Amino acid sequence: MTDAALPLQPDAASAERPRTQSTLTRVVHYTGLRMIAMFITIMIGVYLTILIANMGGHVDKIRRGYIREQVAISVGFNEEFKNMTSEERRAHIDKLVALQEKRMGLDQPFLLRSFSFLWGAMTLDLGWADNMSSDSGSRMVRNIILERLPATLLLFSTSFMLNFLVGIFVALYLSRNYGSRLDRAIVGLAPTSAAPSWFYGLFFILLFAALLGWFPFGGLVSAPPPDSIVNYALSVLNHMVLPVIAIFFSSIFLGIYGQRTFFLIFSHEDYVDMARAKGLSDRVVERRYIMRPTMPTIVTSLALSIIGLWFGSIVLETIFNWPGLGRLLYLASNIFETSVIVGSTVVYAYLLGITVFFLDIVYALIDPRVKVGGNQGGQA
Amino acid sequence: MTAIRRTLSALSQYPSAVVGLAIIVAMVLFSIYIVIAIPYGEAVDLWRGGEGVWLENPRTAQPKWVNLFPGVNLPETIIMGPAGEADDDSVQKERKEVSEEMTDVITTFTFDYNADEFPQEISLFLTSEHEQKRPLVSLTWLTPDAREIRIADVTVEGPVTVRFSQEEKLQRRLDDVRPEIGLFADPDSDADDPRPLKGTYRLVAAGLVFEDDADVDARLVVYGQVYGLAGTDHLRRDLMLALMWGMPVALAFGLLAAVGTSVSTFIVAAIGVWFGGIADAVIQRITEVNLILPTLPILIMVGLFFSRSIWVMLGVLIALSVFSSGIKTSRAIFLQIKESPYFEAARAYGAGNFRIIFLYLIPRLIPTLVPGFVVAIPSFVFVEATLAVLNLGDPLLPTWGKVLSDARVNDALYQGNYYWVLEPAALLLVSGLGFAMVGFALDRVFNPRLRDL
Numbered sequence: 001m002t003d004a005a006l007p008l009q010p011d012a013a014s015a016e017r018p019r020t021q022s023t024l025t026r027v028v029h030y031t032g033l034r035m036i037a038m039f040i041t042i043m044i045g046v047y048l049t050i051l052i053a054n055m056g057g058h059v060d061k062i063r064r065g066y067i068r069e070q071v072a073i074s075v076g077f078n079e080e081f082k083n084m085t086s087e088e089r090r091a092h093i094d095k096l097v098a099l100q101e102k103r104m105g106l107d108q109p110f111l112l113r114s115f116s117f118l119w120g121a122m123t124l125d126l127g128w129a130d131n132m133s134s135d136s137g138s139r140m141v142r143n144i145i146l147e148r149l150p151a152t153l154l155l156f157s158t159s160f161m162l163n164f165l166v167g168i169f170v171a172l173y174l175s176r177n178y179g180s181r182l183d184r185a186i187v188g189l190a191p192t193s194a195a196p197s198w199f200y201g202l203f204f205i206l207l208f209a210a211l212l213g214w215f216p217f218g219g220l221v222s223a224p225p226p227d228s229i230v231n232y233a234l235s236v237l238n239h240m241v242l243p244v245i246a247i248f249f250s251s252i253f254l255g256i257y258g259q260r261t262f263f264l265i266f267s268h269e270d271y272v273d274m275a276r277a278k279g280l281s282d283r284v285v286e287r288r289y290i291m292r293p294t295m296p297t298i299v300t301s302l303a304l305s306i307i308g309l310w311f312g313s314i315v316l317e318t319i320f321n322w323p324g325l326g327r328l329l330y331l332a333s334n335i336f337e338t339s340v341i342v343g344s345t346v347v348y349a350y351l352l353g354i355t356v357f358f359l360d361i362v363y364a365l366i367d368p369r370v371k372v373g374g375n376q377g378g379q380a
Numbered sequence: 381m382t383a384i385r386r387t388l389s390a391l392s393q394y395p396s397a398v399v400g401l402a403i404i405v406a407m408v409l410f411s412i413y414i415v416i417a418i419p420y421g422e423a424v425d426l427w428r429g430g431e432g433v434w435l436e437n438p439r440t441a442q443p444k445w446v447n448l449f450p451g452v453n454l455p456e457t458i459i460m461g462p463a464g465e466a467d468d469d470s471v472q473k474e475r476k477e478v479s480e481e482m483t484d485v486i487t488t489f490t491f492d493y494n495a496d497e498f499p500q501e502i503s504l505f506l507t508s509e510h511e512q513k514r515p516l517v518s519l520t521w522l523t524p525d526a527r528e529i530r531i532a533d534v535t536v537e538g539p540v541t542v543r544f545s546q547e548e549k550l551q552r553r554l555d556d557v558r559p560e561i562g563l564f565a566d567p568d569s570d571a572d573d574p575r576p577l578k579g580t581y582r583l584v585a586a587g588l589v590f591e592d593d594a595d596v597d598a599r600l601v602v603y604g605q606v607y608g609l610a611g612t613d614h615l616r617r618d619l620m621l622a623l624m625w626g627m628p629v630a631l632a633f634g635l636l637a638a639v640g641t642s643v644s645t646f647i648v649a650a651i652g653v654w655f656g657g658i659a660d661a662v663i664q665r666i667t668e669v670n671l672i673l674p675t676l677p678i679l680i681m682v683g684l685f686f687s688r689s690i691w692v693m694l695g696v697l698i699a700l701s702v703f704s705s706g707i708k709t710s711r712a713i714f715l716q717i718k719e720s721p722y723f724e725a726a727r728a729y730g731a732g733n734f735r736i737i738f739l740y741l742i743p744r745l746i747p748t749l750v751p752g753f754v755v756a757i758p759s760f761v762f763v764e765a766t767l768a769v770l771n772l773g774d775p776l777l778p779t780w781g782k783v784l785s786d787a788r789v790n791d792a793l794y795q796g797n798y799y800w801v802l803e804p805a806a807l808l809l810v811s812g813l814g815f816a817m818v819g820f821a822l823d824r825v826f827n828p829r830l831r832d833l
Contacts, residue, residue, distance in 0.1 A: 037668075045672045053681050070475065191816030194758035195809060196766060202784070202793070202801055210793050215795060304705055311676040315769050319788065329769055333680050341681055349676035356672060 030364045034357065042353035045347050047118050053342045065339075066127045071096045071152065073320065126343035131335055141343040145325065149347070151220055152324030155240065156313060159247035159305060163255060165249075168298075171259035172286065178264060186256050193254030196308075198315035201246035205319070208242060214241050218321035243320045251305055258301055262294045269293075295366045303359040307352055391823045397821030403814030405702035411628035423625045427778040434616035438500045438603035440790075442748045442799050443611040443619075463487055463599040464505075478588070483517070485587040486550070489600045489787060494578045498561045500603040502544040504585065505660065507597045508536040513590035517598075517819040520586070521563055524579025527561065528555070536587070611799045613783070622778035623803055627780045630761045630811060633694060635746065637760035640698035641706075644752040648702060649710035650741050653718055654733060671702035676766070683772035690774035693767060706752065713748055714741065747826045755819030756813030765808060780804040 006185065071093055084092065101107060120126065126141035134144040174183045209217045221235045266272070267290050275289045314326035322326065325344055332340035391397040418426075426433060436459055446452055463473035470491060476484040481536070508515050518540065519531035532547050534540060544550065544559040554562030566577035587596035610619035652663035675697070682696050718741070726736050767773055768781025769788060787793075787800040 040671060041665075041669050044669045048669070048673060049678065052678055053685070191813050191820055192818040194755070194762065194812040196762050198766070199762065199805065199808065202788075202805060203822060205793050206798060206801065210796070210798070258599065307671065309764075311674070314676055314680075315766050318770070329677060329680065333684055334771060336684060341677075341684065345674055345677035345681060348677050349672055353670040359509075 027364050031361055034360045038353055038357040038360070041050045042350060043118065043122060045353065046121050046350045047114070049345050049349055050114055050117055050121060050342070054347065067100045068093070068097050069128055071100060087153050102343055122348045124144070124347075126346065127339040129332075129337055129340050132332060132337050132340055141339050144340060145328065145343055145347050146325060149327045151322060152313065152317070152326065154236075154310060155243055155317075155322060155324060156238065156247075160309065162244065162248055163251055163305075164302065167252060167255040168260055171256045171263055172291075174256065174260045175263035175267060175290075176282075176286075178260070181259070186253055186260075189253040190247075191255035193251055195250060196315065197243075197247040197250040197312040198319045200249045201243060201316055201319045204242045204246050204249075215239075218242075218319070219344075220323050239322075241317055243322055246316060246320075247309065247312070251309065255302075255305060259294075259298055262297055263290055266290050266294045292366070296363055299359055299363045299366065303356055306359070310348065310352060310355070387822070387825060391586040391821055394821040394824070396817040400769050400814045400817030400821070403810060404818065407627055407631060407811055407814065410624075411631050414624045415628050418621070418625065423621065423778065424776045426621055427625075428776060434602050434612070434618065437612045437616040437617050437618060437712060438605065438607055439612065440614055440792075440797050440800065441500070441603075441607035441612045442797070443603055443609055443803075444606045445609065446606060446799070453494075453496040455493070455497060455499050456605045456606055457604070458491050458493075458499075458602040459599070460489045460491060461487065461599040469796070481590055483589050483592075483594075485596045487585045487587070487590055487598045489583040489585075489597070489598075491602070491824065492578075493564060493576065493602075495576065495604070497605055498564050498574075498576055500560065500605055502560050502563070502603070503601045504542040504544075504583070505599040505601070506534065506540045506542065506585070506587075507538075508534045508587075508589075508595065510536075510589060510591055510594035513594070515587045515589040515594060515596045517585055517587040517596060520584045522582040523563070524577055524581060525567070527567075531559075531583075545624075566626060611805055613786055613800065617824075618780040619783060619800070619803060621808070622783045623776045623780065623807060626780035626783070626804065626807065629774075629777055630808075631688070633690060633764045634757040634761040634815070637694055637697055637701075637763070638753050640694070641701035641704065642749055644698065644702045645704055645706045646710055646742060646745075646749055647737075649707045650714055650737050650745075652707070653711055653714035654737050654741060660711075662770060663703070667703045667705065667707050671699070671705060673700060675700050679767060680770060680772060683767065683770075688772055688775050690764065690777060690779075693764075693772075693774075697763065709752075710745070710748075713745055717744060718740070751819050751823035751826055753819075754815055754822055757815040757819075761808065761812060761815075765804075780808055784808075 046362055075089060075093055075096065124142050126145070128204060129139050129141055129144060132144060133139045134147045136143065136147065138144065146238045174180070174186060177183060205217060208214045216239055216363065219239055221239060226235055261321070269289075270287045272285060275285045280289075313324070316322070317324045317326035318330040325347065328342045331337075332344065391401065436455055436457070441457075442454065444456065447454055461471045463471045471487065471489055473487045475487065478484050504519065506517060514535045514537050515687065516533060516535050518533045521529040521531055523529070529550075530553070531544065531550055532542060536543055544563070547559060551557070551562070557565065560573055564576040564581075565574040569575040583600055585596070585598045587598075589596060606616050608620050610623050612618055648663060652660040678700065679693060679696060683693065686692065723740060726740055731740075754817060764773075765781030765784060766778060768779055769785045771785060771789075772791050773782040773785060775780055781804070783804040784801060787797065787804075788798075790797075792798070792800040
């Protein structure tokens with residue numbers, strides 16, 4: 001969201017290094033290295049998140065709460081303590097809690113503790129929520145978050161695929177007919193992407209839900225949820241239309257504008273003229289000589305736009321009452337549910353890392369420098 | 381100066397840039413005006429003042445201009461009294477001596493009602509001057525067709541507000557129709573879909589005072605359904621204030637954030653390129669980590685745990701954006717020009733590293749910074765709105781985002797209060813488009829590769 005969304009992103013200069021390994025080995029090699037690099041990156045990112053969150057001592061609070069709850073449960077279930085007075089029991093719990101805190105290292109300096117919390121975060125052991133629970137009744141933050149994740153993933157993979165495919169095809173079409181009326185209209189519309197998806201969501205709710213009544217105001221399925229799977233899916237689809245369109249609308253024009261510009265820049269290269277002169281068909285020229293070198297740059301800019309999508313999602317889900325991670329974060333922030341807030345922030349860091357990693361692999365598969373054996377750090 | 385003039389003349393060839401520039405100039409001028417006309421403290425006081433400040437405004441009233449649409453004729457708020465305030469004789473007050481001890485102070489409000497809809501509520505604000513014996517005020521409503529409806533009898537002790545909608549006896553007398561409808565309804569219209577009777581209404585507040593110099597004053601407010609140019613929100617606040625003050629806030633936030641992030645990113649990229657080696661590698665790795673830091677959730681945490689002040693948020697946002705991916709773009713361009721011979725010349729005469737970076741390297745590339753900077757401004761304006769919609773807006777300042785947030789929380793779209801959403805949204809959109817259009821045109825001016833595309 002902080003990046004100027006301009007289409008020019010010169011890619012790194014490649015240092016050609018001829019090799020004789022097979023493509024598969026190189027891709028696996030590249031992927032492995034990227035995976036390690038990305039894992040370290042995610043770890044540092046999560047660690048920084050913890051540092052930020054803990055500045056007010058909130059992570060400690062989560063852990064203390066967790067310990068107390070565990071101890072209280074175990075004392076409550078233990079027959080031996082049934083006969084204690086509540087005073088005695090409280091004293092006993094306090095003693096156990098102090099012991100447990102010492103065992104968990106809460107009396108250690110923060111630096112050491114932050115690493116143990118990092119371990120918890122990396123293994124998604126995110127603690128317990130005080131006032132929130134998952135629909136299945138669990139109060140483990142991991143369960144709460146994992147329960148919401150599919151809804152978010154459904155919404156975002158759908159809109160991302162839609163954006164990607166429509167973007168590429170329209171951009172190709174426009175680069176073929178550049179200067180046409182449609183081309184100029186889309187270039188003119190590109191500035192509309194300055195507004196995030198939730199902003200257009202408001203307009204779409206107003207128009208299609210409030211005024212026309214074609215689609216529901218929000219939610220995942222209609223209430224009560226339909227019994228049969230087919231009807232359930234249809235209901236979800238019906239609810240998905242407006243948020244997906246909102247995401248689509250907020251990023252498609254800038255996406256097309258950027259991709260079309262790349263296509264145009266690359267279609268003016270000498271080797272493209274050469275290919276045309278050889279008499280190759282337009283389709284072949286497009287696929288082999290224009291698309292191929294453009295793809296890595298497009299994937300890089302996609303990586304940036306998808307990160308913007310994730311953050312737009314927090315408000316978008318709130319506006320559409322979409323029961324995903326973003327709305328969870330919003331609800332948690334409203335009732336000050338620290339463990340869920342920190343937990344979802346960590347999960348967001350994960351999701352971003354995985355997104356970037358995934359696009360890196362795609363990049364490795366399509367970047368001729370990786371495929372043919374160029375330098376490793378393709379996405380410099 | 382010539383560079384700026386040349387840029388402007390190049391921009392003038394793009395109609396969208398001219399429109400965008402006009403929008404930006406208008407916004408800047410208006411912002412300066414509003415900050416002078418309603419100073420910061422006053423704006424905050426008005427916005428946070430609660431219902432006391434806005435007592436005489438209707439709740440969630442639409443803007444007045446909706447009456448310009450055909451077939452719409454919503455009532456405006458009618459405020460009358462106390463007697464002697466206005467020049468006309470719409471409010472008349474007379475004293476009649478009833479007996480030695482009692483005097484009747486009769487205030488009569490006369491007004492025309494011509495709207496097609498009913499008012500929102502009716503309130504009478506009574507004040508009295510007396511020493512011991514409290515005045516007794518009885519209220520009577522006179523309709524255009526000469527019906528007489530008794531409203532209530534009130535003893536006045538200090539300031540008293542009579543809210544007609546809360547007078548249960550009155551409601552019973554009106555066959556359980558809400559008083560603001562029952563008092564104005566045409567008796568001939570359908571009871572299920574009552575229409576207001578147009579004409580001249582009168583309210584007589586007859587105050588019986590028991591002391592010689594005692595007095596009763598009354599002020600009648602018939603709350604309409606439209607208010608001002610922008611309407612009001614659920615706390616009766618005039619939205620115009622927030623819409624107007626939102627502009628300097630949005631401009632300041634967007635501009636500062638854009639300057640802060642683009643300049644710092646630029647400097648970091650330049651330093652990395654100039655020193656190369658480890659410094660460059662470290663900066664590159666930090667950028668990769670920064671890419672996966674969840675900016676918005678971190679902002680939410682900061683807002684919840686530390687401070688919601690818009691300026692704290694701004695600082696955190698800039699800090700998180702220093703190592704943004706913009707570094708990669710700048711780095712590639714810096715790498716190209718680093719080889720220019722004049723850097724060698726600078727080194728030959730003994731210039732220090734930072735002298736070269738800040739006096740030779742960075743100024744050379746400022747033109748490439750400008751388009752990105754301009755395009756970034758609206759995205760930061762929207763960041764502010766995003767935070768506000770997440771209930772993390774500045775606790776004091778009225779901003780566009782907070783208006784949107786209030787509207788959302790109060791189900792404005794669901795209940796048909798579209799103006800509440802549309803007004804701040806339109807302002808956000810227009811200002812965002814203004815900057816984006818100029819930025820895109822600038823990009824084409826400064827990037828010759830794009831010029832023909």
